[in-house]
Structure formats: C-alpha cells, structure tokens
Amino acid sequence: MKIKIAAEMLSANDAIASENRKLFKENGVFVINLMSSPGAGKTTLLEKTISRLKDRIKIAVIEGDVATAADAERIEKTGAQAVQINTGSMCHLDGGMVRNALSEFDLESLDLLIVENVGNLVCPAEFDVGEDCKVMLLSTAEGDDKPLKYPLMFHESSALVINKIDLIPYTNFSLEKAIRDSLSINPRLSVFPLSCQTGEGLDSWCGWLEGRLGGR
Numbered sequence: 001m002k003i004k005i006a007a008e009m010l011s012a013n014d015a016i017a018s019e020n021r022k023l024f025k026e027n028g029v030f031v032i033n034l035m036s037s038p039g040a041g042k043t044t045l046l047e048k049t050i051s052r053l054k055d056r057i058k059i060a061v062i063e064g065d066v067a068t069a070a071d072a073e074r075i076e077k078t079g080a081q082a083v084q085i086n087t088g089s090m091c092h093l094d095g096g097m098v099r100n101a102l103s104e105f106d107l108e109s110l111d112l113l114i115v116e117n118v119g120n121l122v123c124p125a126e127f128d129v130g131e132d133c134k135v136m137l138l139s140t141a142e143g144d145d146k147p148l149k150y151p152l153m154f155h156e157s158s159a160l161v162i163n164k165i166d167l168i169p170y171t172n173f174s175l176e177k178a179i180r181d182s183l184s185i186n187p188r189l190s191v192f193p194l195s196c197q198t199g200e201g202l203d204s205w206c207g208w209l210e211g212r213l214g215g216r
C-alpha cells in the first residue's frame with residue numbers, strides 16, 4: 001500500500017512538471033535543476049556564473065531551502081531576480097512548489113532559470129520540476145565515495161560539477177576516482193572540476209551552459 005501511495009504521488013508530480021515544462025518551452029526558457037548536499041557550493045556557483053554571463057544571458061533563480069531567504073538575498077546582489085521557496089520539513093522541491101513560484105517571473109524575458117534545490121543527496125533527484133536538465137554538484141570536502149553511495153543523483157544528471165578543487169591538497173579526495181565512479185554510473189555526464197574560490201575551471205562550465213542554451 002505504501003508503494004502505491006508513493007507511485008501516485010510521483011505521477012501527480014510528473015503531471016505538474018510536464019505543465020511547467022510546456023510553459024518553459026513556450027516562453028523559450030532553458031531550466032536547470034541544480035542539486036548537491038548542503039554547503040557544496042551551489043549558491044556560490046550561481047553567484048559566479050551569473051556574474052560571468054549576465055551581460056549576454058538573462059538569468060533568474062528559484063532558491064529552495066528548508067528555512068530563510070538568505071540564498072535569494074545573495075543572488076539578488078548579483079542583479080538577477082531570485083525567488084525563495086521555504087520547504088519547511090520537505091527535503092526537496094517538487095513540481096507544484098516551482099509552479100507556485102513562476103507567477104513571480106516574466107518568463108518571456110528570461111533565457112535561463114536555475115532552480116537551486118534543497119541541499120540533499122537523495123530526494124531531489126526523484127522529483128521532476130519541469131527542468132531541461134539536472135546538474136549535480138559534488139565538492140571535494142565531501143569525499144570521493146559519494147558517487148557510488150548516492151548513484152541516483154549522478155545517474156539523472158547531464159553534468160557533474162566538482163567544486164572546491166582548491167581544497168584537494170588538504171583532503172584525501174581523488175579527482176580521478178570521483179570522475180571514474182561517476183562515469184561508471186552515467187557515461188553521458190559532462191564533468192567540470194572547478195573552484196569557485198580561485199575561478200579555475202569556471203570558463204569551461206560557463207561555456208557548456210552557453211552551449212546548452214544555444215541548443216534550445
């Protein structure tokens with residue numbers, strides 16, 4: 001019985017996500033669902049990405065957090081519009097939460113909408129919000145065993161950002177192992193090792209993003 005309820009909940013979410021996707025397509029907005037554990041650097045990556053691309057691409061952000069508007073406030077400092085969703089006890093964003101936030105945006109004027117999901121390595125990958133693609137962010141401080149321990153996030157994503165490579169000398173993180181294990185789960189992953197702190201690798205990531213927008 002429990003399994004049936006979960007299946008019905010996911011199919012109800014899929015229906016809303018499909019409506020969101022149709023709306024995004026009609027308005028020519030490319031949508032990314034950005035997922036990681038708390039503190040891996042999602043908001044920092046968005047701040048750096050927006051600063052680099054904002055003269056060429058109109059970007060807005062939906063921020064998902066259990067509590068506070070702190071991340072939306074950080075994004076707004078870059079000049080991009082951000083809407084905060086507080087999920088309370090929920091560990092992920094779903095299609096309905098994203099739909100409720102959409103009335104805040106002039107979708108037609110946007111090129112790219114990035115949804116920063118709630119920090120969590122499990123549930124966000126299970127809920128479609130209507131995105132064009134998912135992006136997984138892993139930071140070196142979390143350990144190189146995470147791809148094999150939380151495979152769904154890696155399996156569902158189109159790109160993997162490995163952040164905080166500046167910290168590698170202070171950890172036992174093996175970049176080679178993390179990439180090898182991630183590709184064993186999902187050989188189609190585009191992988192971007194980078195540091196939001198030093199800026200190393202950000203050009204490749206932003207180039208990939210611009211390429212995906214070009215293919216809309």
Ligand SMILES: Nc1nc2c(ncn2[C@@H]2O[C@H](COP(=O)(O)OP(=O)(O)O)[C@@H](O)[C@H]2O)c(=O)[nH]1
Binds near residue numbers: 194195196
């Ligand atoms: N050393 C280092 N710290 C980083 C890097 N990127 C982000 N941080 C720090 O990691 C912490 C969490 O970042 P945040 O963007 O809030 O993570 P989020 O919870 O995934 O949104 C902050 O203190 C950031 O300054 C990086 O590339 N290198």
Ligand SMILES: [Mg+2]
Binds near residue numbers: 043044116
């Ligand atoms: Mg954040």
